[in-house]
Amino acid sequence: MKCDFCDTKATVFLTQLVEGEMKKICLCNACAKERGVTDPTGFSLADLLLGGLPGGPGLAIGNPTTVSSGGKKCPSCGFTMDDLKKVRRFGCSECYGTFSDEVGQMLRGMHKGATHIGKVPEGLMANQIRTQRLEELRSRLDQAIAAESYEEAAGIRDEIRTLDEVNH
Amino acid sequence: MMRFATLIKHPADWMTGGHGSHGAVLTSRIRLARNLRHHPFPGWAKREQRATALGVIRPAIEALSVMKDAFSHELDDLSSVQKQVLVERHLISREHAARGHGSAAVIERRQSFSLMINEEDHLRMQAIRPGLQLSAAFEALSALDSELEKSLEFAFDASLGYLTTCPTNLGTGLRASAMLHLPGLVLSDQIGQVLQAVNKIGLAVRGLYGEGTESLGNLYQISNQSTLGESEEMIIRRLERVISQVASHEQNAREKLLEDDPAMVADKVGRAYGVLRHAHIIDSKEALNHLSLLRLGGNLEFFPRETVLLCDALLMDIQPAHLQLHAGSKLSPEERDCSRAEILRSRLHSLESPDIGTSLKGNSEPLDHSNPENT
Numbered sequence: 001m002k003c004d005f006c007d008t009k010a011t012v013f014l015t016q017l018v019e020g021e022m023k024k025i026c027l028c029n030a031c032a033k034e035r036g037v038t039d040p041t042g043f044s045l046a047d048l049l050l051g052g053l054p055g056g057p058g059l060a061i062g063n064p065t066t067v068s069s070g071g072k073k074c075p076s077c078g079f080t081m082d083d084l085k086k087v088r089r090f091g092c093s094e095c096y097g098t099f100s101d102e103v104g105q106m107l108r109g110m111h112k113g114a115t116h117i118g119k120v121p122e123g124l125m126a127n128q129i130r131t132q133r134l135e136e137l138r139s140r141l142d143q144a145i146a147a148e149s150y151e152e153a154a155g156i157r158d159e160i161r162t163l164d165e166v167n168h
Numbered sequence: 169m170m171r172f173a174t175l176i177k178h179p180a181d182w183m184t185g186g187h188g189s190h191g192a193v194l195t196s197r198i199r200l201a202r203n204l205r206h207h208p209f210p211g212w213a214k215r216e217q218r219a220t221a222l223g224v225i226r227p228a229i230e231a232l233s234v235m236k237d238a239f240s241h242e243l244d245d246l247s248s249v250q251k252q253v254l255v256e257r258h259l260i261s262r263e264h265a266a267r268g269h270g271s272a273a274v275i276e277r278r279q280s281f282s283l284m285i286n287e288e289d290h291l292r293m294q295a296i297r298p299g300l301q302l303s304a305a306f307e308a309l310s311a312l313d314s315e316l317e318k319s320l321e322f323a324f325d326a327s328l329g330y331l332t333t334c335p336t337n338l339g340t341g342l343r344a345s346a347m348l349h350l351p352g353l354v355l356s357d358q359i360g361q362v363l364q365a366v367n368k369i370g371l372a373v374r375g376l377y378g379e380g381t382e383s384l385g386n387l388y389q390i391s392n393q394s395t396l397g398e399s400e401e402m403i404i405r406r407l408e409r410v411i412s413q414v415a416s417h418e419q420n421a422r423e424k425l426l427e428d429d430p431a432m433v434a435d436k437v438g439r440a441y442g443v444l445r446h447a448h449i450i451d452s453k454e455a456l457n458h459l460s461l462l463r464l465g466g467n468l469e470f471f472p473r474e475t476v477l478l479c480d481a482l483l484m485d486i487q488p489a490h491l492q493l494h495a496g497s498k499l500s501p502e503e504r505d506c507s508r509a510e511i512l513r514s515r516l517h518s519l520e521s522p523d524i525g526t527s528l529k530g531n532s533e534p535l536d537h538s539n540p541e542n543t
Contacts (some may be wrong), residue, residue, distance in 0.1 A: 038482075044525075078208075079212060089211060089212075090333060091209060091212035092207070092208040093323030093331040095202060096325060107335060110335065110396075111338070111339065111395060112396070112397040113396060113397015113398065114396065115327050116325075116326075116327060116396060117397060117402075118399035118402075119310065121322070122317060123317060123318065
C-alpha cells in the first residue's frame, strides 16, 4: 500500500466516519509525522483531506470522478486552479464564486456544516434584504400593469419609491 | 502613537485582572478573521495591493474610540526582537511576525485587543481575557467588529459566511481558545485520556510549548476546529462546557493527589521552589516545568495567592526574546540560561518557603522521616 502523499510504503492507516461515509487515508511514517498524525493532541482529518484537491497531489475527496475545472481563472485576481492546488488557499473573495465547485468539494467533512449560521454584517444584511425586496416589487409591478390592475400598480409603485428613498 | 517600550512596560490587563479563577484556566482568547471585498487576499496580493489594503484598514481601526492612543506600527518598523516579544506576549502570531512589507499591528493600550493587518487574512482581530471568559471576550470583540463594519466592507457570502483566505476559517471566521494549566492530570497520568476525549468532540488540543502530548509547563491550549455551520454562540458554548469539565477534572486530580500521595506533591513543589530560588543557570524547559509546579503550589495554598499571577508573568519574562530585551543585547544560549536564572532569583527573592504542613488536608500521616536530611 503506497502513501497517499508521497510514493513510499504506507505504514499508518486512518479511517474515520466523515458525513456518513468511511474515509480511509494511508500514510508513510514520514508523512504521518509531518502532518502531526502521530500526535494524539492535534491533527485534523479535515486538514489531511484538504490536501487532496481534484487532480492534485493527495487524495480525491468524495466522488472519485473529480470535477474538471479546465482553465478556470478568477476574473478578479487571476488566481488559477494550479495556484489553488499549490497553496491550498484562495486569491480573493471572488474566487469563492469562480471555483464554487472546488470549494464544495473542499468543504466536505471540514466543518460542522456547509452553510453559515451566525453573525452577519449588519449594514450588508439590510442592503441585501432591500435589494431582494425591490426586485420582487418591480416584477409584481410589471405583472400588475400587464393585467391592467392600475390601482394595484400605483400602490406597488409607491412602495418602491419609499424603499428606494432609503438608499439616498 | 504609543511606543513599543511603553506598550511592553505594563503587563497586559488580562495578566493582572482578578476575574480569573487562577485555577486551571489561565486565559481565554477570541480571534476573528475578516477580509475586504475588492482586494486580493494578502498572500496573493502584490506589494502595492497590500499597501492599498493597509491604507484602507489601518485608519479605520485607529479611528475607533477604544483604540485611542493605541500602539500602531508596520512590522517593518519593528526589530526582530521586538516582534518576537509581541509573539511571546500572544499579541501577534508567529506567522504575522514573519510577514513582510505591508503588514501592521494595532494593539489597544491595555493589550486587551490586538489587530493584525495583512496576516493570512486582511484583518485578524483578537481579544484576550483572564480565566474562562470566552463569551465576554467575544462580546467585546464582536462589538469592535461591528463598529469597523460601518467603515469597512467585509467580504461575506450568504451561504459561506465571512470569506477567508483559507477555507478552514470560513463562516464565522472564529477561533476561540483557552490556555489551561493541567499539572494534576499530568502527574496522575490521566492527561492522555482527557486530550483524546476532547479531540473526539471535534476540538483541537495542543501543548503550548513542546511536542505532542508532552507539554512543557503542563500548559495546553484547547480550541475549536470548525468555524462553519454553527453560530458563534454555539461554538463558544461547547468550548466553555468542555473546558469547564476539563478544569473540574484537573481540580479533582489535584485533590486526589494530595489525598493519596501528599509527600510526592510536597516534594515536587519544594524542589521546584529550591531550584528556582537558587539556580544560576537554568534552561527554558527546566524553568517552565518548575514554574508550573510553583504555580500549582500557589493554587494549593502552599504559597500566597499572588504567587499564581507572579508565575504567569514569569512564564513570559523567561522567554528568549524577553530575555534579550531585558539584557538590551543579543545573548548566546548560555547567556540566556544565566539571565533567566537571574531574573527568577530576583523576582522570587521575597517568596518564602512553601507552607506545606498546615495546607495538606486531613494530614494525620507523619512526614516521611526515612531520609535524615529531611527537615
